Amino acid sequence: MSDGGGVVGIIGGTGLTTLSGLEITGTRTRETPWGSPSSVLTDGHLDGQPVVFLSRHGNPHRIPPHQVNYRANIKALYDAGVRTVIGVNAVGGIHPDMGPACVVIPDQIIDYTWGRAGTFFEGDLEQVTHIDFTWPYDQEARNIIMQAAKVHGVPFAGFGVYGATQGPRLETAAEIRRMERDGCDLVGMTGMPEAALAAELGMRYVCLGLVVNWAAGKTEQIITMAEIEAAIDQGMSGVRRILEVSMAG
Ligand code: HPA
Numbered sequence: 001m002s003d004g005g006g007v008v009g010i011i012g013g014t015g016l017t018t019l020s021g022l023e024i025t026g027t028r029t030r031e032t033p034w035g036s037p038s039s040v041l042t043d044g045h046l047d048g049q050p051v052v053f054l055s056r057h058g059n060p061h062r063i064p065p066h067q068v069n070y071r072a073n074i075k076a077l078y079d080a081g082v083r084t085v086i087g088v089n090a091v092g093g094i095h096p097d098m099g100p101a102c103v104v105i106p107d108q109i110i111d112y113t114w115g116r117a118g119t120f121f122e123g124d125l126e127q128v129t130h131i132d133f134t135w136p137y138d139q140e141a142r143n144i145i146m147q148a149a150k151v152h153g154v155p156f157a158g159f160g161v162y163g164a165t166q167g168p169r170l171e172t173a174a175e176i177r178r179m180e181r182d183g184c185d186l187v188g189m190t191g192m193p194e195a196a197l198a199a200e201l202g203m204r205y206v207c208l209g210l211v212v213n214w215a216a217g218k219t220e221q222i223i224t225m226a227e228i229e230a231a232i233d234q235g236m237s238g239v240r241r242i243l244e245v246s247m248a249g
Contacts, residue, residue, distance in 0.1 A: 001049070001084060001141065001144050001246050001247055006081055006082060006083025006084060007050045007051060007052055007080075007081050007082055007083070007084075008049065008050075008051050008052075008082065008084045008085075008086065008247065009051065009052045009053075009054065009077040009080070009082035009084070009085045009086070010046075010051055010052070010053050010054070010085075010086045010088065010243060011054050011055075011056050011073065011077075011085060011086070011087045011088065011194070012053060012054070012055050012056060012088050013056050013057065013087070013088050013089045013090050013190055014057065014061065014090040014212070014228075014232070015090055015210065015212070015232035015236050016055075016088050016236060016239065016240075017055045017057070017059045017060065017061050018053075018055070018059065019042075019044075019046070019053050019240070019243070020240065021046060021047075021240060021243075021244055022042065022044040022045070022046050022051065022053060023044050023045045023046075024042055024043070024044040025043050025044050025045065026042075026043045026044075027040040027041065027042050027043065028040060028041050028043065028080070029041075030076040030079060030080065032071070032072045032075040032076050032079065033075070034069065034071035034072045034075055034117070034120075035069050035071075035072045036069065036072055037054060037069065037072045037073045037075075037076040037077075038054065038055060038056055038057060038058045038063050038068055038069065038072075038073055039054055039055040039058050039059050041053070041054055041076060041077070041080050042054075043080075046243060046244055046247045047244045047245070047247045048247070049247035051247065052077060052080050052081075052082050054073055054076070054077060056068055056073065056087075056190060056194075064167065064168040065166075065167040065168055065189035065190045066113075066115075066116065066166055066167055066168060066189070068190065069117075070116065070117070070118070070193050070194050070197055071117055071120060071197055073194070074194065074197040074198050074201060074203070075120070075201070077203075078201050078203060082203065083202075083203055083204065084138070084141055084203065084204040084205075084206075085194075085198050085203055085204070085205045085206070086141070086145070086206055086208055086243065086246070087190075087191065087194055087195065087205060087206070087207050087208070088208045088209075088210070088239060088243075089162075089188045089190055089191055089207055089208070089209045089210070090188065090209075090210055090212045090228070090232065091104065091162070091186040091187060091188035091209045091210065091211055091212065092170070092171075092176075092186065092187045092188070092211065092212070092213050092214065092215035092216070092223075093185075093186055093211040093213070093214050093215060093218070094163075094176060094179060094180050094184055094185050094186055094187060094215045094218065095157070095160060095185035095186065097157050098157055098160065098185060098186055098211050099211060099214060100211055100212060100213055100214065100227070100230075100231035100234070100235070101210070101211065101212075101231045101234040101235035101238075102155065102156070102157060102210075102211040102235070103149060103154055103155065103156040103157070103208070103209065103210055103211075103235065103238055103239060103242065104156065104157045104160050104185075104186055104209040104210075104211060105137075105142050105145050105146055105149075105156060105157070105158050105159075105160075105206070105207065105208060105209070106137065106159070106160035106161060106162040106185070106186060106207050106209060107135075107137055107142065107158075107159055107160065107161075108136065108137075108160070108161040108162065109136045109137075109161070109162045109163075109164060109191060109192060109195060110161060110162070110163050110164070110179075110182055110183070110184055111164050111192040111193075111196075112163060112164060112165050112166065112179075113164050113165065113166045113189075113192050113193070114166055115166075116192075116193055117193070118192070118193030118196060118197070119193070119196070119197070119200060120197065120200050120201065121200065129200075131196070131199050131200050132199075133196060133199055136195045136196070136199065136205070137195065137205060137206050137207060138204035138205055138206050140204070141204050141205075141206035142158070142206050144246050145206055145208055145242060145246050146158045148241075148242045148243075148244075148245035148246040149238075149242050151245050152238070152241045152242060152245055154238035154241060154242055155238075156242075157185075159185070160185035160186050160209075161182075161183050161184045161185050161186070162184070162185075162186055162187075162188060162191045162207060162209065163179045163182070163184030163186065163187045163188075164187075164188060164189065164190070164191040164192035165187055165188070165189055166189065167189035168189065170216055170223055171187060171215065171216045172216060172217075173216050173217025174217075175216070176215045176216045176217050176218065177217065179215075186209060186211065186215075187215050188209065191207055195207065208239060208242065208243070210231070210232070210235045210236060210238075210239050211231065211235070212227075212228045212231040212232055212235070213227055213228050213231060
């Protein structure tokens with residue numbers, strides 16, 4: 001995946017704190033006017049292509065979804081020359097085709113988060129800016145990711161509405177039923193405001209989701225960390241393969 005001079009940035013979420021296969025050429029710490037990003041930026045090559053990797057929850061994993069400094073993360077990547085962002089997200093499955101270990105490349109978002117710093121356009125502004133966000137994910141980048149999944153035989157769902165919740169608790173069964181009525185197919189805690197912030201800076205953004213559990217109330221059982229970890233173990237290798245092939249494309 002190339003984008004006319006800029007490099008590709010990968011934001012790793014739960015289960016992807018480091019990126020094996022990345023030939024690391026260096027790390028850098030970056031400060032931004034919005035504070036510090038969650039982790040150092042790791043520069044390297046994935047399948048020969050330059051990439052910058054950032055761990056959304058820090059390394060080790062310690063920053064909960066509602067306390068991630070999304071603005072600092074996106075701005076730090078932008079300042080490092082990144083113009084295309086692949087956001088890797090662990091999600092819960094609502095749609096019947098989106099069970100544990102399924103890879104999903106969603107095409108829409110509904111934002112249920114609150115109280116997060118979700119825009120660069122505030123403070124001492126010369127004018128008010130409203131970005132278009134009709135299609136929150138970049139279609140070309142989605143196509144490349146889906147093609148990479150096909151090439152590697154990684155089963156995926158190439159559609160879906162990502163419902164972004166506040167966390168860090170998981171949802172109630174009634175909340176998931178409501179989200180389903182709203183049209184959500186998957187649920188996660190970190191997809192927003194990350195996608196909107198990237199759009200504000202004119203970056204291309206795509207979500208590569210890995211379903212790690214059925215959403216609350218979709219099975220008789222409650223959701224356990226053991227189940228989530230098992231799905232990460234099962235599905236993350238497919239995500240890594242997709243990332244490698246996407247770079248080559
Ligand atoms: N809900 C919200 N976020 C999540 C879930 C979930 O069920 N699984 C992984 N991230």
